[in-house]
Amino acid sequence: MTPAPFPCPGCGDHRTPVQETRPTGRANAMLVRRRRCAGCDWSFNTYEILGHDLKRLTRGLRFLARVQALLCQAPTPPGGAAEPEAEEP
Ligand SMILES: [Zn+2]
Secondary structure (H helix, E strand, C coil): CCCCCCCCCCCCCCCCCEEEEEEECHHHCEEEEEEECCCCCCEEEEEEECHHHHHHHHHHHHHHHHHHHHHHHCCCCCCCCCCCCCCCC
């Protein structure tokens, strides 16, 4: 079975045959396809992942985005970042 055509990110040509396919990721759950554009000769990679794994990945990315947003909203202490206090003799 031939992988579906994928438009070239450079020129939009759909003649991007696969040059190489190899498994990658945890338990080889993802495929990396090396493609070359017949229009502009650009080589690029596409990644194929199971929908189940993509959902997990998307949930993880959403969680990280929420954490990043919370960290950006965190109040800064007066005078900037906390510095170690000098000990009194
Ligand atoms: Zn192209």
